[in-house]
Amino acid sequence: MTLRRATTGAVLASAGAALLLGAFLAGRSGGPAPRAPRAAERHACAHPPPEPAPRATPEEKTAAIDGLRELRDGLRRAASDRPARLDDLRAYLSANLAEGKISAEQIVAMFRAETDAGALDVLQGALASQPEAADGPGILDAFLAFAREDGDVSRRQAALAFLGSAWDRDGRVREAILALAARGHDETVRLSAIGTLPAFAAKNQDQAAAVNSGLLELARGEPEEGVRAQALEAVGTHGASEPVFLELARFLEDPAPGPRLAAAAKLGDAPPPLRAAALVALETRLALERDPAARQLLLQSLVKAGRTEAADPLRRAAARDPSLRPDAEEYLALLERGFVDWSDLLREKSALESARPR
Numbered sequence: 001m002t003l004r005r006a007t008t009g010a011v012l013a014s015a016g017a018a019l020l021l022g023a024f025l026a027g028r029s030g031g032p033a034p035r036a037p038r039a040a041e042r043h044a045c046a047h048p049p050p051e052p053a054p055r056a057t058p059e060e061k062t063a064a065i066d067g068l069r070e071l072r073d074g075l076r077r078a079a080s081d082r083p084a085r086l087d088d089l090r091a092y093l094s095a096n097l098a099e100g101k102i103s104a105e106q107i108v109a110m111f112r113a114e115t116d117a118g119a120l121d122v123l124q125g126a127l128a129s130q131p132e133a134a135d136g137p138g139i140l141d142a143f144l145a146f147a148r149e150d151g152d153v154s155r156r157q158a159a160l161a162f163l164g165s166a167w168d169r170d171g172r173v174r175e176a177i178l179a180l181a182a183r184g185h186d187e188t189v190r191l192s193a194i195g196t197l198p199a200f201a202a203k204n205q206d207q208a209a210a211v212n213s214g215l216l217e218l219a220r221g222e223p224e225e226g227v228r229a230q231a232l233e234a235v236g237t238h239g240a241s242e243p244v245f246l247e248l249a250r251f252l253e254d255p256a257p258g259p260r261l262a263a264a265a266k267l268g269d270a271p272p273p274l275r276a277a278a279l280v281a282l283e284t285r286l287a288l289e290r291d292p293a294a295r296q297l298l299l300q301s302l303v304k305a306g307r308t309e310a311a312d313p314l315r316r317a318a319a320r321d322p323s324l325r326p327d328a329e330e331y332l333a334l335l336e337r338g339f340v341d342w343s344d345l346l347r348e349k350s351a352l353e354s355a356r357p358r
Contacts, residue, residue: 086122093126097133104133108142111155120158128165140166144176147193157192164196168204178214181231183222190227194218197234208236216247219259229258237269245274249281257291264294268301278305283313287320299324303331307340326356 096102104127111123124143127134134140143166146159160180163173177200181193197215201208212235219231232251235244251263264285270278279302286298299317302310311332318328330352331345339345 086118090122090125090129093122094129097126097130104130104136104139107133108139111146111158115152115154117154117158120154121161124158124162128162131167134162134165135167140173144173147180148176153186153188156186156189160189160192160196164199165203166200168200168207171207171210174200174204174207174210174214178211178218181214181218187224187227191230194227194230194234198236201236208239209241212236212240212244216244219251225256225258228254228256229262232259232262232266235266237266242274245270245278249278252281252285257294260285260289260291260294261297264298264301268304270305275305275309279310279313283316286313286317292323295321295324296327299327299331303335303345304342308335311335 093102093107097104097107107123107127111120111127114120114123127139140163143159143162147156147163150156150159160177163177166173168174177193177196181190181197183190185193194215197211201211215231215235219228222228222231232248235248237244245267248263248266251259252267254260254263264282267278267282282298282302282305286295286302289295289298299314302313302317306313314328314332314335318325318332330349334345334348334352339348
C-alpha cells in the first residue's frame with residue numbers, strides 16, 4: 001500500500017467516522033440536528049477513492065490529523081459525561097461497522113490515537129462486537145502489538161480486552177496473553193491479562209485446557225499473593241480434568257489467605273466423580289483454617305461441592321467451631337428441606353441470615 005493510499009484511508013476515517021460521531025453526539029445531547037453532508041462528503045463516505053498517485057499532499061495529511069482530533073474530542077466528551085453515554089456510543093459505532101459506514105481499519109486508527117481509557121474501551125468493544133470486522137486482515141496483529149508494546153497502559157489494557165474476545169486459530173493469542181501475565185511486566189498489565197483469560201477460554205473452548213495449565217503454572221511460581229490469587233480465580237472448572245482439581249486442592253495449603261480463598265471457591269465446582277475427594281480436602285482445610293473469611297468460604301464450598309453429601313461434614317464443623325454453627329445449621333436445615341439447586345439454596349440461606357435475631 002502506498003503512502004497516499006494509507007493517508008486517504010485516514011482521511012476517510014475523519015470524513016466518515018467523525019461525521020457519524022458528530023451526528024451521534026448532537027442527537028444524544030438534544031442539540032440541533034447535524035447539517036446534511038455536502039455532496040463531496042456523501043461521496044467520500046459512500047465510494048472508495050480511485051487508485052491514487054504515490055505521495056500524499058500536505059492538505060490530506062492535515063485533514064487526516066484534524067479529523068482524528070475531532071473524533072478524539074468527541075470520544076472524550078462522551079467519556080466525561082456518563083457511562084450510559086459510552087454504552088450508547090459503543091452501540092452506535094458497532095451498528096455503523098455492521099452497516100459498512102466505518103471500517104475496522106478506521107477503528108484501529110482511532111484506537112491508536114486515543115488515550116482516554118473509557119474511549120479506548122468503547123472502540124475495542126465496538127470492534128469486538130462485530131466478529132467479521134474484527135477478523136479482518138491485520139486487525140488481530142494490530143491489537144497484539146498494542147498489548148505487547150504500547151507505551152500507554154490504558155491502551156494495553158483495552159487491547160487485552162479485545163484479545164479476550166478474539167478467535168485464536170493457532171494459539172498465538174493465548175501465548176501472547178499468558179506471556180503478558182508472566183513476571184517482568186507492569187503489574188496492571190499482568191492482572192489485566194489474567195482477567196482476560198476466562199473470556200478467552202469461553203470463546204476458544206478448544207484451548208481451555210491449555211489456558212488452565214498456563215494459569216496453574218503461573219500461580220505455582222508467583223511470589224505476589226494478589227497475582228497468585230487472581231490466577232487461581234481465572235482457572236476454568238467447567239469440564240476441567242482431575243489434575244486441575246488436585247492442583248487447586250494443593251493451594252488450600254497456600255501461606256496466604258487470598259489463594260486459599262480462590263482455591264476453595266473453585267473446589268466447590270468439583271464434578272460428581274471428584275466430589276468425595278473435594279469434600280475431604282475442604283473439610284481438612286476447614287479444621288485448620290484460622291482466617292474467618294476463609295472459614296466461611298470453605299463451609300460454603302463444602303455445601304456447593306457435596307450438597308446432601310455435605311451433611312456429615314457440616315455437623316462436624318458445627319460441633320467443632322461455634323463461630324460456624326449458625327451457618328452450618330442453616331445449610332443443614334435447607335438441605336433437609338430438599339434445596340439442592342445452588343441458586344435456590346443461596347437465596348434461601350440469605351433469607352435465613354436476614355431473619356436472625358439482631
